[in-house]
Amino acid sequence: MKEARADRRRVTLRYxxxxxxxxxxxxxxxxxxxxxxxxxxxxxxxxxxxxxxGVPIEALPAEVEVRLRSRHAGHHEGDPEHEHxxxxxxxxxxxxxAVTSRS
Amino acid sequence: xxxGLLLEAGWEGVARLRTEREKGTAxxxxxxxxxxxxxxxxxxxxxxxxLRETLKAAGxxxxxxxxxxxxxGGVTASLTPDGREVVIRASATVEVEGVGRAQGDxxxxxxxxxxxxKADLARVxxxxxxxxxxxxxGEIAAAEPxxxxxxxxxxxxxxxxxxxxxxxxxxxxxSIQEKGDARGSYEVTITVxx
Numbered sequence: 001m002k003e004a005r006a007d008r009r010r011v012t013l014r015y016x017x018x019x020x021x022x023x024x025x026x027x028x029x030x031x032x033x034x035x036x037x038x039x040x041x042x043x044x045x046x047x048x049x050x051x052x053x054g055v056p057i058e059a060l061p062a063e064v065e066v067r068l069r070s071r072h073a074g075h076h077e078g079d080p081e082h083e084h085x086x087x088x089x090x091x092x093x094x095x096x097x098a099v100t101s102r103s
Numbered sequence: 104x105x106x107g108l109l110l111e112a113g114w115e116g117v118a119r120l121r122t123e124r125e126k127g128t129a130x131x132x133x134x135x136x137x138x139x140x141x142x143x144x145x146x147x148x149x150x151x152x153x154l155r156e157t158l159k160a161a162g163x164x165x166x167x168x169x170x171x172x173x174x175x176g177g178v179t180a181s182l183t184p185d186g187r188e189v190v191i192r193a194s195a196t197v198e199v200e201g202v203g204r205a206q207g208d209x210x211x212x213x214x215x216x217x218x219x220x221k222a223d224l225a226r227v228x229x230x231x232x233x234x235x236x237x238x239x240x241g242e243i244a245a246a247e248p249x250x251x252x253x254x255x256x257x258x259x260x261x262x263x264x265x266x267x268x269x270x271x272x273x274x275x276x277x278s279i280q281e282k283g284d285a286r287g288s289y290e291v292t293i294t295v296x297x
Contacts, residue, residue: 019287
């Protein structure tokens with residue numbers, strides 16, 4: 001895999017559906033440029049999520065779970081000490097059922 | 104000596120019995136509605152269009168009202184024209200008949216027999232509907248898990264296409280990885296230089 005250029009972010013978009021729990025999750029990982037300060041991440045993630053999803057995080061429907069994480073380029077993927085997770089929204093899967101009957 | 108037997112015989116009146124029949128139809132229709140909520144990865148119109156494309160590729164046919172549908176196992180699954188719901192529907196119809204009787208052969212008897220026939224038809228129809236409902240609900244229950252799984256597979260495909268479109272609009276796509284398992288779980292990961 002190519003190395004992230006210093007002036008660009010590497011963004012990983014991951015969609016996962018767990019059939020056992022019937023839940024779907026969208027995870028957005030952001031690998032920030034090395035000179036970006038940690039305190040900038042949260043706001044940056046929110047604006048990035050808005051850019052990626054096309055709507056502000058606060059406006060996402062209740063059925064959506066989004067997790068936003070960032071880590072500095074150069075750190076190993078999955079290293080929790082170097083990850084910052086922004087608040088997301090959590091609910092059920094993408095399909096819910098209502099039963100009606102008529103004759 | 105003469106012997107005789109006097110017989111007195113009288114005929115009891117044999118009442119005329121008027122019989123009327125009323126025919127009708129017992130019909131039952133049951134449905135389960137699945138709400139289809141899509142993550143707004145692209146604008147809603149594009150997301151719904153992707154869902155339609157995916158379902159059509161899976162054998163769903165266009166309907167006159169602008170929706171899509173597919174029939175299987177005695178049930179019909181329909182995507183509503185706005186793409187927000189999938190309705191799983193089963194129906195059953197049977198011809199029924201009610202019988203009414205009244206004594207007499209005049210018009211009053213005929214009317215009375217007709218009233219009785221209509222009342223019997225209502226009873227028979229309700230009874231038939233009860234049986235039909237057990238059948239339609241059974242068909243829906245049998246078909247629903249498979250249809251839910253098929254719908255989820257379609258949604259997974261929609262998200263995969265939408266994520267790729269989104270990623271390409273953000274920058275240079277580095278990689279696309281997909282994985283799934285036999286139980287139906289699915290994951291797609293796209294890395295992009297943004």
